[in-house]
Amino acid sequence: MKTKISLLLAVGLFCLSAISSGSKAATQESAKDAPADLILTNGRVWLGGDSSSFAEAVAISGRSIVRVGKTAEIKQLIGERTRVIDLGGKLAAPGFNDAHIHFLGGALGLGEIDLTETKNVAEMIERIAAYARKNPDKQWITGRGWEYTPFPGGLPTKSYLDAIIKDRPIFLSAYDGHSGWANSKALELAGITRETKFDGYGEIVRDAAGEPTGALKEGAQRLVRRLIPEPSRERKLEALRQGMKLAASLGITSIQNASGSPEELSLYDELLKRGELTMRVSVAFSVGPRTTPQDIARFAALKSQYDFNSQNQTMLRADSVKFLLDGVIESHTAAVIERYSDLPPNHGAPFGELALPADIYRDLVVKLDKAGFQIYTHAIGDRAVREALNAYENALNANKRLNARHRIEHIEVVSPEDIPRFAKLGVMASMEPIHADPGTTDVWSKAVGAERLKFAFAWQSLLKSGARLVYSSDWPAAISVDPIRGLHSAVNRRTVDGKPPRGWVAEQRVSIGDALRAYTQAGAYSSFEEGIKGRIAPGMLADIVVFSQDLFKIDPMRIHETRVTLTVFDGKVIYQDGVKF
Numbered sequence: 210m211k212t213k214i215s216l217l218l219a220v221g222l223f224c225l226s227a228i229s230s231g232s233k234a235a236t237q238e239s240a241k242d243a244p245a246d247l248i249l250t251n252g253r254v255w256l257g258g259d260s261s262s263f264a265e266a267v268a269i270s271g272r273s274i275v276r277v278g279k280t281a282e283i284k285q286l287i288g289e290r291t292r293v294i295d296l297g298g299k300l301a302a303p304g305f306n307d308a309h310i311h312f313l314g315g316a317l318g319l320g321e322i323d324l325t326e327t328k329n330v331a332e333m334i335e336r337i338a339a340y341a342r343k344n345p346d347k348q349w350i351t352g353r354g355w356e357y358t359p360f361p362g363g364l365p366t367k368s369y370l371d372a373i374i375k376d377r378p379i380f381l382s383a384y385d386g387h388s389g390w391a392n393s394k395a396l397e398l399a400g401i402t403r404e405t406k407f408d409g410y411g412e413i414v415r416d417a418a419g420e421p422t423g424a425l426k427e428g429a430q431r432l433v434r435r436l437i438p439e440p441s442r443e444r445k446l447e448a449l450r451q452g453m454k455l456a457a458s459l460g461i462t463s464i465q466n467a468s469g470s471p472e473e474l475s476l477y478d479e480l481l482k483r484g485e486l487t488m489r490v491s492v493a494f495s496v497g498p499r500t501t502p503q504d505i506a507r508f509a510a511l512k513s514q515y516d517f518n519s520q521n522q523t524m525l526r527a528d529s530v531k532f533l534l535d536g537v538i539e540s541h542t543a544a545v546i547e548r549y550s551d552l553p554p555n556h557g558a559p560f561g562e563l564a565l566p567a568d569i570y571r572d573l574v575v576k577l578d579k580a581g582f583q584i585y586t587h588a589i590g591d592r593a594v595r596e597a598l599n600a601y602e603n604a605l606n607a608n609k610r611l612n613a614r615h616r617i618e619h620i621e622v623v624s625p626e627d628i629p630r631f632a633k634l635g636v637m638a639s640m641e642p643i644h645a646d647p648g649t650t651d652v653w654s655k656a657v658g659a660e661r662l663k664f665a666f667a668w669q670s671l672l673k674s675g676a677r678l679v680y681s682s683d684w685p686a687a688i689s690v691d692p693i694r695g696l697h698s699a700v701n702r703r704t705v706d707g708k709p710p711r712g713w714v715a716e717q718r719v720s721i722g723d724a725l726r727a728y729t730q731a732g733a734y735s736s737f738e739e740g741i742k743g744r745i746a747p748g749m750l751a752d753i754v755v756f757s758q759d760l761f762k763i764d765p766m767r768i769h770e771t772r773v774t775l776t777v778f779d780g781k782v783i784y785q786d787g788v789k790f
């Protein structure tokens with residue numbers, strides 16, 4: 210209860226401060242008194258939020274935006290030490306908020322094999338072989354990014370890898386992280402044979418003769434993954450620094466780190482204390498059936514250290530938890546209401562399955578909701594989405610906690626009758642436009658079938674129903690972390706080379722304004738920070754991105770060609786025209 214009151218108070222205070230500093234009298238007063246530190250002029254500044262209006266210039270003092278308006282007016286704030294950047298008519302917007310990302314995993318992966326957007330198996334093998342040649346000392350050859358579509362039957366096999374490397378183990382994750390691809394050496398080290406049984410959530414895939422094929426689904430990946438040496442803390446910090454440089458170059462100024470751990474939080478904390486953190490981070494702790502009351506107590510203690518009242522609340526937060534409720538469509542592990550369309554009649558699990566029993570999940574949701582956590586639930590199939598909505602509804606009835614802003618992650622298929630429940634229950638729809646890139650959806654579409662396809666990644670239906678839609682990349686479980694690629698998918702539902710010509714389930718497209726809102730203001734709302742970021746207005750934190758072309762004016766099929774030319778974070782320029790800071 211205490212948490213709830215302090216949380217509401219904090220939200221209230223943010224709103225008040227935004228309103229008071231936003232009033233004209235207050236800003237004009239301070240305008241005369243204090244020159245700004247940084248001024249952006251002659252731009253087309255999209256203010257974001259619910260507004261569809263634009264300004265020309267922005268003045269920033271310290272960490273905050275102090276004034277927004279016409280260039281001539283803002284220029285009055287130029288003092289001796291003011292840095293002025295002329296935007297030359299370019300579009301500016303609030304910094305991107307990637308609301309679901311596995312940043313550490315993505316950052317560590319930057320030094321591994323990257324199979325994203327390989328068109329066929331031969332191209333994958335070429336990249337793997339090249340990497341192995343370049344890294345002769347690497348004991349394990351690891352990487353990620355393969356897609357299901359290029360493989361006959363939708364899954365890779367060890368034979369492709371054995372043909373190039375026999376003496377070193379290889380383990381490669383699918384682009385979504387839900388399946389793995391191992392060579393014979395890796396299987397041998399893991400002790401995976403014909404006889405190996407796996408009872409957990411997932412599968413050791415076997416051929417007709419019972420021989421493991423090298424494909425591992427979901428939890429079965431752990432059998433191999435646990436053997437890969439854990440990188441040192443220093444290596445992780447270094448990877449995060451590298452990742453933050455990439456994020457800065459893409460205009461990402463805030464992230465919600467889905468599936469975090471106390472250890473991950475401590476890495477961000479170290480970067481924060483060293484003054485190196487160039488993104489606002491909120492960490493969701495992973496929870497599941499093995500979560501103990503002691504774990505919850507530990508997360509709650511960390512939450513009270515990293516919540517709204519903490520000193521660094523705008524930089525680092527940890528007041529949410531994340532469940533994994535099902536798998537993915539492509540490997541038939543997502544939980545669906547009607548059987549998968551492409552499975553033979555005698556298939557053993559034609560509906561996929563929940564990653565944990567519904568009653569255990571529901572009880573944990575009530576407990577965590579009562580403890581004041583915001584809850585994320587990964588639910589991809591329509592059955593899992595329904596269970597998540599049921600659990601949130603049940604918690605609302607039990608604890609009467611309003612404004613909990615619980616979220617469902619991914620929602621790739623949804624039953625039309627569940628769509629209105631999002632708005633009704635105040636549950637956020639947290640989705641990745643890049644996952645609907647038609648270049649990756651062949652296997653997906655076959656598994657789902659024509660009927661359910663109408664509600665594939667149903668962004669438009671959800672928006673129309675009044676649901677709050679928030680966008681993210683899910684990197685590295687995505688073909689790209691670049692928000693621009695996400696915007697391209699959201700607006701076009703076509704690949705960058707225009708396929709299919711009319712768009713994939715085109716009625717679920719959204720406008721560029723809605724897509725940008727889902728990548729900015731909605732992200733801020735999803736971490737209870739809409740009063741301090743996600744829009745360009747006096748009193749808001751100064752996180753701003755500038756683009757090479759005007760996303761509102763160009764042909765939507767050219768969105769993917771857009772580059773970020775300037776990123777301002779916390780009032781400072783952290784990236785400019787190819788120069789990384």
Ligand SMILES: [Zn+2]
Binds near residue numbers: 310467683
């Ligand atoms: Zn994820």
